[in-house]
Amino acid sequence: MQVPKYKEISNFIISKINSGTWAENEKLPSENDLAELLDSSRMTVRKSLEQLVADGLLYRRPSVGTFVAPKKVQSSFLEIRNIADEIKERGHQHSSLVLSKVLMKPTDKLLELLKLDTYVDVVRVVILHQEDGKPFQLEERYVNAELVPDFFNQDFTQITCNEYLSTQLPVTSAEIAIEAITPPKILKHQLGMNDGDPCLKLTRITTSGSNTVSFANLYHSGNAFKLTGKLVSV
Amino acid sequence: MQVPKYKEISNFIISKINSGTWAENEKLPSENDLAELLDSSRMTVRKSLEQLVADGLLYRRPSVGTFVAPKKVQSSFLEIRNIADEIKERGHQHSSLVLSKVLMKPTDKLLELLKLDTYVDVVRVVILHQEDGKPFQLEERYVNAELVPDFFNQDFTQITCNEYLSTQLPVTSAEIAIEAITPPKILKHQLGMNDGDPCLKLTRITTSGSNTVSFANLYHSGNAFKLTGKLVSV
DNA sequence: TAGTGGTCTAGACCACGAA
DNA sequence: TCGTGGTCTAGACCACTAC
Numbered sequence: 001m002q003v004p005k006y007k008e009i010s011n012f013i014i015s016k017i018n019s020g021t022w023a024e025n026e027k028l029p030s031e032n033d034l035a036e037l038l039d040s041s042r043m044t045v046r047k048s049l050e051q052l053v054a055d056g057l058l059y060r061r062p063s064v065g066t067f068v069a070p071k072k073v074q075s076s077f078l079e080i081r082n083i084a085d086e087i088k089e090r091g092h093q094h095s096s097l098v099l100s101k102v103l104m105k106p107t108d109k110l111l112e113l114l115k116l117d118t119y120v121d122v123v124r125v126v127i128l129h130q131e132d133g134k135p136f137q138l139e140e141r142y143v144n145a146e147l148v149p150d151f152f153n154q155d156f157t158q159i160t161c162n163e164y165l166s167t168q169l170p171v172t173s174a175e176i177a178i179e180a181i182t183p184p185k186i187l188k189h190q191l192g193m194n195d196g197d198p199c200l201k202l203t204r205i206t207t208s209g210s211n212t213v214s215f216a217n218l219y220h221s222g223n224a225f226k227l228t229g230k231l232v233s234v
Numbered sequence: 235m236q237v238p239k240y241k242e243i244s245n246f247i248i249s250k251i252n253s254g255t256w257a258e259n260e261k262l263p264s265e266n267d268l269a270e271l272l273d274s275s276r277m278t279v280r281k282s283l284e285q286l287v288a289d290g291l292l293y294r295r296p297s298v299g300t301f302v303a304p305k306k307v308q309s310s311f312l313e314i315r316n317i318a319d320e321i322k323e324r325g326h327q328h329s330s331l332v333l334s335k336v337l338m339k340p341t342d343k344l345l346e347l348l349k350l351d352t353y354v355d356v357v358r359v360v361i362l363h364q365e366d367g368k369p370f371q372l373e374e375r376y377v378n379a380e381l382v383p384d385f386f387n388q389d390f391t392q393i394t395c396n397e398y399l400s401t402q403l404p405v406t407s408a409e410i411a412i413e414a415i416t417p418p419k420i421l422k423h424q425l426g427m428n429d430g431d432p433c434l435k436l437t438r439i440t441t442s443g444s445n446t447v448s449f450a451n452l453y454h455s456g457n458a459f460k461l462t463g464k465l466v467s468v
Numbered sequence: 469t470a471g472t473g474g475t476c477t478a479g480a481c482c483a484c485g486a487a
Numbered sequence: 488t489c490g491t492g493g494t495c496t497a498g499a500c501c502a503c504t505a506c
Contacts, residue, residue, distance in 0.1 A: 004494060030472060041496045043277075046473085054288070063472050063503040180414035180432035180454075198414035198432035220414075238475060264491060275477045280492085297484040297491050 009038055009048035017057060017068055018092070028058070028066040092132045096157045099190075100126040103145065103152055113205060114144050115212045121145040123152050125161065128190060135191045141216040148213065165206070165214060177203040183219070193221045243272055243282035251291060251302055262292070262300040318363075318394050326366045330391045333424075334360040337379065337386055347439060348378050349446040355379040357386050359395065362424060369425045375450040382447065395448070403442040411437040417453070425455045 016022045028034070031049065035042045049066060052058045060066045106114065106122045114122065123145050129137040141161050143151050148168050156164075183191070183199035193199065202218040250256045262268070265283065269276045283300060286292045294300045318328040340348065340356045348356065357379050363371040375395050377385050382402050390398075417425070417433035427433065436452040 006494080032472085041498095043497090044495060047494085049473095060473065061504090062474065064505080065472065178412055178434070180434040182430055182432050196416055196430065198416050200412070200414040240475080266491090275479095277478090278476060281475090283492095294492065295485090296493065298486080299491065 005040055006044050006048040006051070009034070009040065009045060010052055012038065013048065013052060014057065022068050024068050024070045026068050028068070030065065095130045095133065096160070097128040097130070098125065098156050099128055100124065101152065101156075106142075110142055110215065113212070113215045114142065116144065125156060127156055127161070136220070138187060138190055138219040139216060140219075141214060143214045144212065147211055161214070161216075174207070175205045187219055191219065191221050197221060239274055240278050240282040240285070243268070243274065243279060244286055246272065247282065247286060248291065256302050258302050258304045260302050262302070264299065318397070329364045329367065330394070331362040331364070332359065332390050333362055334358065335386065335390075340376075344376055344449065347446070347449045348376065350378065359390060361390055361395070370454070372421060372424055372453040373450060374453075375448060377448045378446065381442070381445055395450075399440070399448060403445075403447055408441070409439045421453055425453065427455045431455055 013022075013028070022028060029037060031042050031045050034040075034045045034049075038045065049058060049060070053060060053066075057069055058066055059069045102124050103121050104124055105119060106116060110116070110122055111119075123143045125139075125141050125143075127139045127141070128135055129139060139161065143161070143165070145151060148165060151164065151168075154164050179201050181199050181201045183193060183197070187193075187199065188195075188197070191199070200220045202220075204214075204216045204218065205212060206214045206216075247256075247262070256262060263271060265276050265279050268274075268279045268283075272279065283292060283294070287294060287300075291303055292300055293303045322328060336358050337355055338358055340350060340354075344350070344356055350356075357377045359373075359375050359377075361373045361375070362369055363373060373395065377395070377399070379385060382399060385398065385402075388398050413435050415433050415435045417427060417431070421427075421433065422429075422431070425433070434454045436454075438448075438450045438452065439446060440448045440450075
């Protein structure tokens with residue numbers, strides 16, 4: 001089986017939502033109706049619906065029906081996720097603009113953050129990630145060029161930084177800081193934000209073994225973005 | 235049906251893990267075996283297993299088996315920390331003001347968030363945490379009064395909500411959401427923020443077993459607050 | 469009362485990994 | 488080859504909501 005039927009059903013529902021055929025808070029056909037409509041069994045339809053509920057695209061009210069959830073973009077901070085995958089999972093289109101890519105000598109601050117003891121080169125990239133053509137995240141990243149020599153030559157409209165880095169070196173740990181900031185003018189413009197909109201800033205330092213591979217600042221418009229995570233004690 | 239069979243199965247498996255009967259990376263009985271053992275159908279067992287995999291307690295390898303997941307190192311911002319300890323660790327003085335404490339009937343939204351199926355009472359507290367006398371965090375918390383009957387009578391200038399709750403019930407999981415918001419006027423005043431200052435909002439839902447104990451909104455002045463954490467891959 | 473989602477069952481076939 | 492998880496089916500009963 002190439003693609004499971006329940007995923008086809010999910011895609012069908014996602015496309016209905018994205019195209020606006022099924023609007024926010026609109027009631028979906030019942031499970032039985034969907035099963036008949038899609039020539040499937042109720043249990044298979046349920047599997048798809050349960051997944052979409054877990055993803056936050058739908059919500060259900062017992063004895064009443066299944067509804068299209070109002071939009072709220074979410075992202076998991078627990079995983080080092082590929083932003084492109086994340087956006088695709090939401091059924092949207094991901095695209096990137098490489099605003100800048102330079103090879104540079106590290107500043108003192110970078111020396112400290114990347115835990116460099118010698119003056120190796122550093123690659124700095126600035127990438128604007130877009131979801132369906134709308135600015136979603138601004139990524140400012142510094143990478144130790146010695147550890148990842150071919151980083152500079154990558155086409156980051158085709159592969160995300162994280163994706164490429166993870167093919168080169170295994171990420172063993174990451175330090176993350178999250179804060180709310182008042183965006184500088186440039187950022188406001190790049191992310192298409194309005195005056196007074198808050199901004200969520202994520203700083204991430206990834207290490208592989210004892211080496212610090214990369215330092216990244218990720219900026220999101222606070223109005224349209226929420227980070228979520230789940231802790232399970234074991 | 236009071237408690238669904240698949241939840242009983244989950245609890246059975248969780249107890250086996252917690253007691254150490256099934257150690258890390260140990261293989262569980264197959265789905266068919268579990269079904270027979272627990273006098274259930276394979277589909278019901280699967281529902282339970284899928285949930286535990288999603289919770290990170292188990293992992294599966296197709297054609298091989300289901301295994302107990304190794305314990306994950308949690309990042310510090312994910313820990314359910316005691317804000318008083320946190321402030322003391324920084325060498326500062328913690329104090330609290332209880333702005334409000336009421337026993338109330340839950341709204342529909344609370345019913346959903348606390349996963350209440352009946353109209354039990356809910357305690358709502360609003361507490362301003364101060365660091366060296368300066369506003370630091372505003373905590374708005376709702377607690378299921380049935381699960382924690384004596385919650386209302388606590389003196390939250392002497393013990394934090396989390397501290398007290400953890401003495402009453404073990405926290406088994408928590409869901410966290412983080413967003414940057416523009417603070418409403420009241421909040422701005424309470425946290426001593428200036429115009430245009432961004433605000434970091436943390437929403438935390440804590441559960442104990444299958445019960446949702448508490449729902450809390452935690453607000454911080456973005457200017458003076460940063461969440462940090464470390465992720466360690468396992 | 470009719471329709472909904474929530475749960476459960478007892479089968480089935482498949483691809484894949486291990487022996 | 489055999490056991491595993493992954494998928495799928497066609498039923499069933501229930502509690503609850505809306506009418």
